[in-house]
Amino acid sequence: MNTYLETSAVLSWILEEPEGRNVERCLKPARVLATSELTLAECQRALRRLSALPNSPAQRRLDAFQLRWEHVPVQNKLLLQVGQAFPVEPVRTLDAIHLVTALALRPALPGLTVVSLDRRVRENAAVLGFRVLP
Numbered sequence: 741m742n743t744y745l746e747t748s749a750v751l752s753w754i755l756e757e758p759e760g761r762n763v764e765r766c767l768k769p770a771r772v773l774a775t776s777e778l779t780l781a782e783c784q785r786a787l788r789r790l791s792a793l794p795n796s797p798a799q800r801r802l803d804a805f806q807l808r809w810e811h812v813p814v815q816n817k818l819l820l821q822v823g824q825a826f827p828v829e830p831v832r833t834l835d836a837i838h839l840v841t842a843l844a845l846r847p848a849l850p851g852l853t854v855v856s857l858d859r860r861v862r863e864n865a866a867v868l869g870f871r872v873l874p
Contacts, residue, residue, distance in 0.1 A: 742849035743767065744842040744870075745775040745809065746856035747782040747834075754783065754801040755790075759857055762874035766855050774810040774849065776841040778834060812841050827867035828860065835861050842870065 743766070753760040753767075767773065783802050793799070814837060821840040822833060831839070838861055846852050854865040855873050866872045 741769050742772045742852045743770040743774065744838075744845060744849075744852055744854045745773060745779060746838045746854060746858060746861050747779045747786075748857040748861070749855045749874075750775070750779055750783055750802070750805070751786055752857055754798045754805065756798075759874070763855060763857070766853075766873040772810060772849055773808050774812060774845055774852075776812050776838055777814055778837050778841075779809075780806055780811070782834065812845065814841075818844060826864045828863040831860055831864060835864075839864055839868070843868065846870075 745767075749763045749766075751757075753763045780802075787796070787799055787802070790798075818837065818840050821843075822836040824836075824840075826836065826839060835858060838856075842852060842854055842865065851871070853871040853873055854861070856862050856865065857874075862872050
């Protein structure tokens with residue numbers, strides 16, 4: 741299975757929230773784990789807001805886990821697509837970056853599944869034809 745990870749799912753997993761266990765189960769069968777470079781930045785900011793120490797369990801999980809990801813750069817060609825209309829509006833800018841990144845990856849990763857806990861991302865990904873988990 742080819743999987744695109746959106747930030748909300750990663751945060752839930754590294755923070756060991758109840759839904760994080762469902763996220764982890766979705767990731768085990770993944771052949772490819774891809775995400776935007778934005779995900780790491782968003783996770784780092786979230787940990788900082790939560791005052792997580794640099795060597796906290798959540799930070800260690802993030803550091804170890806992100807080594808398995810295929811990191812997709814936030815390139816100008818993707819940013820130019822962020823202003824497009826999405827099936828379910830409104831869509832926040834960072835969510836739009838995740839959606840256009842998944843769309844850009846789909847031709848190279850057949851059957852790409854989107855793993856997200858964010859309602860807007862999930863709704864749009866489903867309408868755009870992605871399988872959405874958990």
